[in-house]
Amino acid sequence: MAQKTAQLSIDGHSETITLPVHTGTEGPDVIDIGKLTAQGYFTYDPGFVSTAACESSITYIDGDQGILLHRGYPIEQLAEHSNYLELCYLLINGELPNAEQQSTYVDTIKHHTMVHEQLRFFFNGFRRGAHPMAILCGVVGALSAFYHDSLDIDDETHRQITTNRLIAKMPTLAAMSHKHASGQPFMYPRNDLSYAANFLYMMFGNPCEEYVVNPVLAKAMDRIFLLHADHEQNASTSTVRLAGSTGANPYACIAAGISALWGPAHGGANEAVLKQLNEIGSVKNIDKFIKRAKDKDDPFRLMGFGHRVYKNYDPRAKVMQQTCHEVFAELGVEEDPLLKTAQRLEQIALEDEYFVERKLYPNVDFYSGIILKAMGIPVDMFTVIFATGRTPGWIAHWNEMISGPYKIGRPRQLYKGPTKRDYADIKTR
Ligand code: CMC
Numbered sequence: 001m002a003q004k005t006a007q008l009s010i011d012g013h014s015e016t017i018t019l020p021v022h023t024g025t026e027g028p029d030v031i032d033i034g035k036l037t038a039q040g041y042f043t044y045d046p047g048f049v050s051t052a053a054c055e056s057s058i059t060y061i062d063g064d065q066g067i068l069l070h071r072g073y074p075i076e077q078l079a080e081h082s083n084y085l086e087l088c089y090l091l092i093n094g095e096l097p098n099a100e101q102q103s104t105y106v107d108t109i110k111h112h113t114m115v116h117e118q119l120r121f122f123f124n125g126f127r128r129g130a131h132p133m134a135i136l137c138g139v140v141g142a143l144s145a146f147y148h149d150s151l152d153i154d155d156e157t158h159r160q161i162t163t164n165r166l167i168a169k170m171p172t173l174a175a176m177s178h179k180h181a182s183g184q185p186f187m188y189p190r191n192d193l194s195y196a197a198n199f200l201y202m203m204f205g206n207p208c209e210e211y212v213v214n215p216v217l218a219k220a221m222d223r224i225f226l227l228h229a230d231h232e233q234n235a236s237t238s239t240v241r242l243a244g245s246t247g248a249n250p251y252a253c254i255a256a257g258i259s260a261l262w263g264p265a266h267g268g269a270n271e272a273v274l275k276q277l278n279e280i281g282s283v284k285n286i287d288k289f290i291k292r293a294k295d296k297d298d299p300f301r302l303m304g305f306g307h308r309v310y311k312n313y314d315p316r317a318k319v320m321q322q323t324c325h326e327v328f329a330e331l332g333v334e335e336d337p338l339l340k341t342a343q344r345l346e347q348i349a350l351e352d353e354y355f356v357e358r359k360l361y362p363n364v365d366f367y368s369g370i371i372l373k374a375m376g377i378p379v380d381m382f383t384v385i386f387a388t389g390r391t392p393g394w395i396a397h398w399n400e401m402i403s404g405p406y407k408i409g410r411p412r413q414l415y416k417g418p419t420k421r422d423y424a425d426i427k428t429r
Helices: 075-081 085-094 099-110 116-123 130-144 155-180 195-204 215-228 235-244 249-260 269-280 283-294 315-331 337-351 353-357 364-375 379-405
Strands: 004-008 018-024 059-062 067-070
Touching: 018 215, 067 075, 067 085, 067 269, 067 315, 075 215, 075 315, 085 099, 085 195, 085 215, 085 379, 099 195, 116 130, 130 155, 130 249, 130 364, 130 379, 155 195, 155 249, 155 379, 195 215, 215 315, 215 364, 215 379, 235 249, 235 379, 249 379, 269 283, 269 337, 269 364, 269 379, 283 337, 315 364, 337 353, 337 364
Parallel strands: none
Antiparallel strands: 004 018, 059 067
16 A cells, blocks of 8 residues: 655745655554654644654553553453453563463562562661652662663563563562551562562561451452553653663663652542542532632642543543442442542532533542552552552563664754843843
8 A cells, every 4th residue: 555645834835745644553643753854843742642752562542432452452351351460471572471471470570579688778768758659769760770780771681581570579669668668677578479469468467477468459459550550652651761762771761650650640640539539528528629620720630530541431440440349348348438429529520511521531540549548558659559560561661662773762842942142241240
């Protein structure tokens, strides 16, 4: 088939500029503007609303239909039939593992869960009560100082080892961040437990007594990790790619991704949702907060609603809602006032003209915070859990970029500052 093109005519530019148009396996066609700079133009797209910054084969989202596919598999099917580590394998390797590959992979991850003993001393530098996301940014970046034996980004084996180390060590570091912040002793990982159960053990166990992980909660934790595993070119993944495009080591890139995730418009939303639900307090106050969310002069936003890509129900939120009911039934807290407030808020927002018109649906963070709170996870750990779950996505995208031809990421700008002027001596200013 002939290459599709787009014609661009610009006032004052004598010729029409022809641009190639690429067609993906799914999604809208993409106009390739890469050569436009040679014609003397840049494009302008704050927030990258219409800009594809890379080619990728990992995850596809159709925001209008509410579809999320990982390597082609719908998230609903993965949530029902798969598990987090299998999804990690799929995201990184491109195909589901067979039984032997799966068993080897699980075994490999289990045998990388401990962190270098010296890394424990890093935690002492953080004050007790520090936000665990602050600790996580620091200690993940510090990993590059410990595992410099495998930092050659052009060596496929090194990349593989680093990928395994990151996926295996994130729950250990996440739990250590919590233990340090709350003044409790660190718990070493247990290789007889599943990935999610081990995380809960390291979070809630203590050396004084046996801690038995509730299997319903371990399953819910696994699903929470799974639902966060990847989401194509979101702000934190794009940050990982941008940092990686300079040739920076992968631990530094993931630390950059963790920092980008922290903001309340992105992964910090789960913490913000819970704080907001507590602020709302009860069903009778909802109208007041909905009114504020709709007021153009009030910067207040309803946290857990809206998404840059989804203009339909976030498919992850639907699965999360189901998990929420399973966890509440197990813990016998179905009458929890927080859940009641959340359910009523969702109902009101889904019917309200302002939210309907703008296609503002509940997103993944709306329900994840409520579940995590019910499981006894401290609120400041919510984004840390998001970061742990998102690690395979970050590393899969980093790997995809490094394995192929790539350029340093370097956006341009629309300059609005002063034109050239002469330096003025301080006496004349
Ligand atoms: N509450 C009230 N109004 C909202 C909200 C909200 N949560 N989200 C968007 N709007 C309005 C916004 O004021 C604007 O209205 P108008 O057209 O009248 O000016 C319109 O909807 C479009 O909003 P936008 O800010 O242009 O949309 P965006 O794509 O730039 O922002 C978002 C997406 C997720 C940052 C935003 O919806 C938001 O701030 N939501 C709350 C935070 C949140 O839940 N974030 C988690 C995202 S999902 C997990 C993740 O990917 O990390």
